[in-house]
Structure formats: structure tokens, C-alpha cells
Amino acid sequence: MTVHLVGDDALLVEVGSGAEAQALHDELLRRRAEGSLTVREIVPAARTVLLDGLDGLDDQARRAAELTRRAAEPAATAVPPTPPRARAAVELPVRYDGPDLAEVAAHWRVPVREVARIHAETEFTVAFCGFAPGFGYLTGLPDRYDVPRRATPRTAVPAGTVALAGPYTGVYPRSSPGGWQLIGTTEAVLWDHTRVPAALLAPGTRVRFVPVEEA
Numbered sequence: 001m002t003v004h005l006v007g008d009d010a011l012l013v014e015v016g017s018g019a020e021a022q023a024l025h026d027e028l029l030r031r032r033a034e035g036s037l038t039v040r041e042i043v044p045a046a047r048t049v050l051l052d053g054l055d056g057l058d059d060q061a062r063r064a065a066e067l068t069r070r071a072a073e074p075a076a077t078a079v080p081p082t083p084p085r086a087r088a089a090v091e092l093p094v095r096y097d098g099p100d101l102a103e104v105a106a107h108w109r110v111p112v113r114e115v116a117r118i119h120a121e122t123e124f125t126v127a128f129c130g131f132a133p134g135f136g137y138l139t140g141l142p143d144r145y146d147v148p149r150r151a152t153p154r155t156a157v158p159a160g161t162v163a164l165a166g167p168y169t170g171v172y173p174r175s176s177p178g179g180w181q182l183i184g185t186t187e188a189v190l191w192d193h194t195r196v197p198a199a200l201l202a203p204g205t206r207v208r209f210v211p212v213e214e215a
Contacts, residue, residue: 001013001014001015001016001020002014006050006052009052009053009054010050010051010052010053010054011050011051011054012048012049012050012051013048013049013050013051014047014048015047015048015049016047017047018046018047018127018139018167020047021044021045021046021047021048021049021127021128022044022125022127022139024044024049025042025044025049025128025203025204026204028042028049028051029042029204038054039051039052039053039054040052040053040054041053043128043203044127044128044203045128045130046127046128046137088206089123089205089206089207089208090200090201090205090206090207090208091207091208091209091210092162092171092186092188092207092208092209092210093186093187093188093209093210093211093212094120094162094184094185094186094209094210094211094212095184095185095186095211095212096115096116096119096120096183096184096211097184097185098161098162098163098181098182098183098184098185099182100150100163100181100182100183101115101116101183103181104147104164104181104183107147107148108144108145108147115183116183116184116211118141118145119141119169119183119184119209120208120209120210120211122140122141122208122209123140123206123207123208124138124139124140124141124169124206124207124208124209125138125139125140125204125205125206125207126138126201126202126203126204126205126207127139127168127203128203129199129201129202129203131170132172132173132174132176132191133173133174133191133198133199134173134174134190134191134198134199134200134201135170135171135172135173135190136170136171136190136199136201136202136203136205136207137168137170138168138169138170138201138207139167139168139169140169141164141167141169143167145164146166146167147164147165147166147181148165148166149165149166149179149180149181150179150180150181152179153177153178153179154177154178154179155177156175156176156177157172157175157176157177157178157180157182158172158175158185159172159173159174159175159190160172160185160186160187160188160190161178161182161184161185162182162183162184162185162186162209163178163180163181163182163183164180164181164183165179165180165181171186171188171190171201172190173189173190173191174191184209186209188200
């Protein structure tokens with residue numbers, strides 16, 4: 001693990017894997033809630049966690065850096081404890097009608113209909129957000145279901161498209177180019193600037209995909 005000073009009041013913590021980043025994020029949230037860490041924002045990414053809004057970069061920063069080191073130690077050696085989650089999982093209705101279902105099924109070595117079953121039976125967690133406002137990187141599928149990005153990205157992927165890439169599931173909040181494998185569509189609104197909060201999904205949110213049958 002490496003800790004970098006960022007600007008006047010932030011630290012960036014680099015770890016070795018996405019699982020370690022998620023575990024560190026959960027532990028830092030817990031410590032902030034119990035009062036042992038004072039920080040304005042804790043922002044996870046694929047292999048980093050940003051602590052923003054520290055009170056200067058002197059004693060407070062050194063204490064925070066040491067705290068992140070101690071918090072990260074269990075993640076490297078054991079399965080981290082799952083923190084309590086107050087909110088129920090967000091349910092996203094989905095039609096498994098994506099153009100890449102057959103390719104995903106071939107990669108998973110299962111029949112096409114099994115892709116929907118496996119995906120819908122999984123409970124996901126938003127590991128971090130990025131790429132576009134409202135886009136969450138969801139983890140939960142076992143490693144054997146990792147899929148590669150497409151060799152040639154599409155120039156436009158419609159809003160509401162449910163897609164896979166590497167270990168992640170994501171839902172495109174708006175039309176944009178993309179190289180993920182497309183497996184379905186949802187009418188859920190992932191980003192609405194008039195809503196509070198604007199993003200439907202935030203780091204740590206649990207998500208389930210609920211199949212919708214064609215009428």
C-alpha cells in the first residue's frame with residue numbers, strides 16, 4: 001500500500017486490488033462513523049481510495065495515513081468483515097435482450113438463457129463510480145465470469161444498457177461510446193440532476209437485477 005499527499009488537504013491510498021480497495025473503503029467509512037477518522041469525503045476507485053477534506057497535511061494527515069495502513073492490513077491477509085448496510089438493495093428491472101448475450105454465453109461456456117439466470121441471481125455491490133455521471137462499477141460475479149471488452153468499441157451505446165467488462169457490471173446512464181459486452185436494458189434512470197441525490201447508485205450500494213418478461 002502506498003499513500004500520496006494530494007493538494008492541501010487530501011490523501012490518495014493505492015492498494016493492490018479492487019477487493020482491497022473495497023475493503024479499505026468500507027473500513028474507513030466505519031472508522032469515520034465511529035469518530036476515529038475526520039474527513040469530508042472518502043472516494044473509492046478501482047485500486048485507490050481518496051480521503052478528501054483533511055484538516056491540513058501535518059499531524060492530521062500523518063494520523064490518517066497511519067490509520068489507512070492499519071485499516072488495509074486485514075484486507076491483504078483475510079476476508080474483510082462485511083459492514084452493516086442499513087438500506088435494502090436497489091432493484092433494477094432488466095430485459096436480457098442485449099446483442100452480446102451469445103458471446104458472453106460462449107465465454108462462460110453456458111447456454112444463452114443461463115447468462116440471464118446467473119446475472120439475475122447475483123447480488124452486486126457498487127465498488128466505485130466513474131466514466132460518466134451515474135455510472136457505477138458493480139462487483140459480485142465470481143472471477144470465472146469475467147469477460148473481455150470488445151475488440152472494437154461501439155460508437156454509441158444507448159442509455160439504460162446493462163453491460164459487462166472484466167469483473168464489473170455497469171449500466172450506461174446516457175448514450176455514449178463503449179466497449180463493454182451488452183447483455184440487457186433497463187428503464188431505470190441512473191442519473192437525474194433534479195433528483196437528490198442525482199445518482200441512483202453510490203459506492204457501497206447493493207444492487208439486484210430483476211428480469212422483466214416481454215409482454
